Amino acid sequence: MENPSWQERLFGRELIKCVTVTKTNDFELVYTSQILKNVDYTGIYFSFANIKLQRDEYTKKLQDFYERINADNDAKRFELVQVVLWANNDVYSDFEQSHTDSLWNLPWFAMPFSEIELKTKLSRRYRIKSGVTTLVLLDKDGSTVSFSAQDRVLEDPLGAYFPWQPRPVDQVLKDIELQPCGMYLQEHVGDTKSRCVYGELPEGIKGFYFSANWCPPCRAFTPQLAEVYRLIRKREPGFEIIFVSSDRSAESYAVYLESMPWLSIPWQQISIRAELAQLYGIRGIPTLILLDRNGHLITMDARTELAEDPIAQNFPWKPRAVNILTERFATKLHDYPAIILFVEGEETEVQFGESVLTPAADSYYKQHNINFNTPQEEFVSTCSDDYYLQFLIGVDTETSDILRDLIGLDDVVPLLVAIDIPNHRFAIMEYGVEITGDSVISFVERFEKGDLQFRNIRQRVLESDNNV
Template sequence: MEKLKWSERLFGKKLIKCETLNNNSNNFDLVSTSEMLDVASITGVYFSFANINLQSDEFINKLKDLYVRLKNESCNEEKKFEVIQVVMWAHNDNYGDIESSHRENLMGLPWFAMPFSEIDLKTRLSRRYRIKSGVPTLVLLGRDGITVSVSAQEKLLEDPSGANFPWRPRPVEQVLKDVVLQPGGTFYSEHKNFTKEDIRYEVLPDGVKGFYFSANWCPPCRAFTPQLAEIYRIIRKKEPNFEIVFVSSDRSAESFRAYVESMPWVAVPFQQSAVRAELAQLYGIRGIPTLLLLDSNGHIITMDARTELAEDPSAQYFPWKPRPVNILTERYLTRLYDFPAIVLFVDGEETEVQFAESVLYPAAETYYKTNNINFNAGQEDFFLSLEDDPCLQFLIAVDSETSDVLRDIVGLDDVLPLLVAIDLPKKRVAIMEYGIEITNDTVNEFVLKMLNNDLQFIDIIDDKVEATKNR
């Protein structure tokens, strides 16, 4: 089967040419996605929301002006710009009666858009770039789909003429180069060997860094901060170079000071508002509290360390790089809508989980090595690599509410242990024959059959998949 280009995997094979849309006809021109984007140096992915009342006219007018201006500057290779609009709906799961609204939102625009029918691809894109429902967002991609900026809308409003387009963000070490970090109230008691008075980012020990975006006025933040402080101390006992930098969204210096007083890490000073804003833009922070982790080279390991911490409160798997085999949680249940999986259902006893890992791990390791998927990469890079075909997850479903939800989606009996291949993108499931012993060999044979399309799949009822898709 022909391998899809990155642009086709992200946006589908065809795009709407928006200027051919009109109210009097459902006919419009479609163009080849790959042909349009092969000549672009920068692709803007504009996520808009059709069914909410937002004052977005200023933004879209500035984007149109920039688009036209850069088209007229086509001699500048760096500024060959194309835009794909992704029209979505906030707080609305019923797509059937709003196709006309989709068309109206795109009429008269000079760029291209994903077709209305590409609902699954749009949902997948919104998860990939962590789009917040109801918040128009401009993501910039370079050649080969590499992310340039995850929140370029702010830069467009600051620089509507595009003088500094494509607004490539500065790396974190440059953003913090001239900043003297502020020690938290308990920093020196936790860092007894740290004697420097001027704490700068570059003098922090070489190791994993956490960036904690939070605020004193935010109740979930105040609830999470003591938990984070506790896990911070646990991690530093085995990883003493681990450090966290607090980036505040507080609204007053007094609130900031009160919050920092309980923290054992360092903080960007409150008066450094431009630095705090630049860090939030650099990482596309959509909400708080957010804890992200960087490796020693400044590459993102995970944007969702808060969830990792909740699922691994003893920090056994810190710094939470991808693993060949994972426990099924809500996060992985969501990913099942994007990627097929081999799932082994067992009860929650530790010995059963160890058994599940022991029989799944060899097949998973072989699969990932065969497909050159790097488990030393951070989670963001890892899950981008999974977008290349083939892509397969290996999950252990212990006795939990999430496992019950998955059983309900695919119509599985309450049998343990149970090995299944679940392909929600294609709405199908295959079950290992009852009575066959689950071993390394039988699991490996089952996986090979799936990859070779030799399994006997049965269809999953559509309404069950759709009903649970946005749980």
């Protein structure tokens, strides 16, 4: 059997043909692979059924755009898959009917109501905010062209510049003079340049800090970031951060700058700040992203990385084969299975965990052509969800305790477990087997083949509830 296409992995095997939807909830299903196989660009339209009862104005404008962009082409230039979500679960008593109402008489396709898990996974993958209508644009290979193309539809309703390929960051900032923040000269002793242009900055890793003075979490994070910034620059003088403001007034912006030791996009460059936010699909603040020396994205979540690594020991926080089980990686368990080694929290135990998990992780990723050294945008587009497996070390934390309680794991260490929440199953390495690099590799191989003694997670939870 052939591996599913990236379209099928994203949307499932079948899609609803919206023009066939009736008021009685009847509709025709079509194969995803056939509909999207020869399409140049695929849009994922995230809408919310219970935001407005009537067909909203944006959907009408998107329909006009869709019909116009495909009017003069024999081959489908642009196809759309609608993903209907709910901002609040207490508005509709009949969720399935509201789903149908959202699709009636539209010219494109939609994910079926029943694909709840896939929809949730898509929402996490593209960082969709509840209640915010979003259009994600993908190319032929499934790579992301835009995380927020909904604005482009309104700005370019005739599609003159479609598919709105984003300019790389060095082009966006090519002619922009960056503004030193209030503490910049104190941190850059000897810097006497009268002009500061992005292309002339020292070679090194760059951070873009999306933040605002009106945002309490931003104001709390900025001093922490400043301390880590100073720490990193002692080791890597070429490291620089550029502040991208979401402040609501020039006065608020000016006040906020005084607490920062880095550079800033000038307040008056409104379109540049907006373009940077669109380029990286910024959904909320504070957000800190890191780019490598070639302008490729290293991480979209440097804020969380910093919180978990406050002395920046692992800077620049590139993807790693083996990670500590934190809340961030626990969230990913809903999308991807994991091999988890539970140990005590001492540093020697963590080192032991890395020593036995790393050979298995390296072997697994090499076998499935998963390369953590590629730029993140390439990694996301080339990494098949079917083969992505996390390797985690569970230390003595609340996150580990919650997961152990959910699965019903004995409170012993070391304990090696395969947890596959997407398929509602888990398996434990047999007691008495020594945990070594070789035994972990064998355990992973058996997991792939389905040869482990799996238990049903749902059944285990029911058993736990019955025993309470």
